[in-house]
């Protein structure tokens with residue numbers, strides 16, 4: 001008897017059900033748990049208070065990222081430098097004490113493998129197709145790029161996973177987001193995901209697990225896919241899956257925590273069974289055509305406020321929905337923008353190239369290709385490049401990208417979340433404007449009063465050299481890096 | 484967790500849409516290792532504006548918050564739920580919630596009530612002058628004016644809220660099933676046990692080179 005065709009999500013779900021309850025909720029086994037310093041201390045405290053151990057430390061990996069300053073971490077003699085903010089230092093030392101007490105594998109701030117959890121997981125081969133992966137961080141959706149059912153959880157759930165290696169979950173609805181065609185000149189994965197969020201809206205994926213499909217996704221590198229899945233949460237979806245394929249296997253092979261030898265062959269054979277079956281259906285389907293996607297950016301304070309770089313700041317009155325009109329008015333007020341202003345006429349003072357969305361080696365290469373032989377504009381107060389991990393940093397240095405950025409006037413920093421979230425010393429001052437490769441343009445996200453425009457790495461680089469939001473295609477020559 | 488049967492009292496008649504967790508509690512309040520005291524940072528950017536709803540004495544200490552769609556979107560920080568709890572909020576009413584936020588709220592005994600936009604609009608009006616009651620046993624929101632809005636609640640969550648159950652303790656009671664699942668995985672997907680790399684990942688690993 002032929003079995004019912006299933007989606008990728010349904011297959012992963014089915015393989016992780018420990019128990020199904022009468023009401024349809026399931027106790028789901030969690031294969032991988034990433035831990036960082038901000039959302040874990042209360043969870044470890046909960047375990048301690050109840051006298052409970054971590055059930056599977058071997059399936060857990062801890063790494064600090066959010067709080068760490070991105071300035072030098074060691075002095076000339078190689079001694080660790082102290083962290084100025086006592087609260088940050090407290091969370092970092094709490095993590096160190098907790099992983100020691102509960103025997104959790106840990107990558108320290110001074111380790112070359114340290115980085116943003118969502119960069120480290122795939123890079124180490126900790127993230128694998130067909131696994132369930134959680135972390136106390138909403139951008140855990142990124143790991144869906146490898147075909148893992150990955151989602152962010154709160155601290156109580158972190159504690160629940162630490163204690164039981166499971167979560168009690170209700171099945172999600174499924175949404176296919178299909179992007180067919182071929183991307184045009186100068187259009188990056190960031191532009192693709194911004195276009196998707198612009199189309200479905202910030203709440204469009206609520207209650208759904210997205211699966212990204214279509215020619216554009218298939219042709220994308222694993223790093224580009226990580227950018228797309230990363231921002232699923234900005235479209236309201238807790239997870240954004242991409243079916244594993246040869247690109248995924250080639251990326252994972254030989255990574256330190258990936259399966260090896262006979263296990264590798266078995267794993268690949270299993271992973272090949274995961275893609276959605278022909279004839280399987282989704283609860284919702286959204287289609288985009290690559291030819292409609294151009295370099296894009298946000299104008300407001302919600303990630304759904306997307307416009308193409310050749311466009312203008314919208315008129316709040318142009319929105320049919322009265323509450324959206326009101327929200328747009330508030331956004332423009334906060335952003336200090338007038339309706340109708342051409343996006344390319346907007347000057348900026350800060351540039352941030354980094355975050356778990358765009359801090360991998362390809363992102364840095366794309367930005368460096370624009371910057372090479374140019375200098376940041378006079379009006380730029382600060383331009384930061386923050387590699388997503390120590391290994392990305394090393395690789396970039398081996399390729400000479402650090403020199404390109406430094407000669408152009410950028411700062412070259414140590415890995416961490418940096419200016420993505422105003423939790424460490426990297427912030428945008430109130431009233432100033434930043435072209436940022438991060439994922440959230442919320443009010444105050446990059447610092448109280450900071451004004452954020454979300455862009456791709458190449459667009460951030462272009463804005464840095466001109467001092468205003470810029471169509472990167474105007475700075476790109478036909479050859480070389482751009483193929 | 485304390486059992487919750489009913490939340491009754493004044494309500495902040497806010498109605499704002501897409502309220503993200505960075506608005507509920509900005510990141511710089513997250514540098515803590517305890518759950519307490521978050522209320523001080525709750526809605527900091529909103530409260531910086533004169534005439535804001537949270538500093539309006541009419542609603543001081545209100546146990547209910549009425550908001551617009553997609554409440555609690557953005558970061559997964561449970562600190563948002565702790566901040567609301569610390570402010571004294573026990574129920575939030577909105578047309579929709581982010582999935583992560585409603586899970587976090589529930590785990591902290593805060594009821595997230597989904598009602599259609601028209602009902603929310605009506606409650607925003609009522610809340611300007613009168614009290615609102617959220618009842619978990621009857622699964623209704625009522626006002627002194629005969630309004631009665633029925634809502635749905637996941638049966639498991641409802642039971643946990645009504646009885647104040649410890650979810651981790653309940654799951655640990657399923658230990659045999661979890662162990663059985665784990666043994667089956669050893670055969671079916673042996674690579675799930677992390678390869679050599681993870682065991683070698685210890686405190687103070689190789690220094691940066």
Ligand code: SF4
Nearest residue numbers: 139355356417420421
């Ligand atoms: S880089 Fe930004 S979005 Fe990513 S984990 Fe860090 S704070 Fe969160």
